[in-house]
Amino acid sequence: MSLLIHIRYMGENDNAKKFAKDMIDKKIVDKIRKQKGNLQYDYYLPLEEDGSILLIDRWENQEALDTHHKSSMMEDIIELREKYDLRMIVERFESIEDNLDDIKYIRK
Incomplete structure (x- = not known):
């Protein structure tokens, strides 16, 4: 199960x-x-909204994400977020590839 x-x-x-x-x-x-x-790990600019940017960040599993959150890079990210005085909205999605019954309503 990957995390988005x-x-x-x-x-x-x-x-x-x-x-x-x-x-x-x-x-x-x-x-x-x-x-x-x-x-x-990619950034995207919304066409209809100034002043924001979207990061799409995908990880193999929770363990990989936890390791990332414990890395020294998080300090660098926090420092830059504070430098630019940014607010965040965070959404988390989990893939359903392990439970194919859940995708019966989604067209491939």
Whole structure:
């Protein structure tokens, strides 16, 4: 079962975009993508809303996500979030590939 995390970062002006650019420029994103169990770590800009950015973050399992949360990179992320004074909305989704009965209403 993989975990999908959506984190919507919101701030004044272009602060959310500057945050993501710093994450990329400081190679924090590269380090996260190389962590064992990371399947995706990508930023997206909403077309209809200024001042926010969406992170789509996917992990193999809870253990991989927990390891990430305990890593030193989290301190770097928190520091940048504070630097840019960002608010967050976090959503978590779990895949249902282990229980195929749950997908009978979803078209493939």
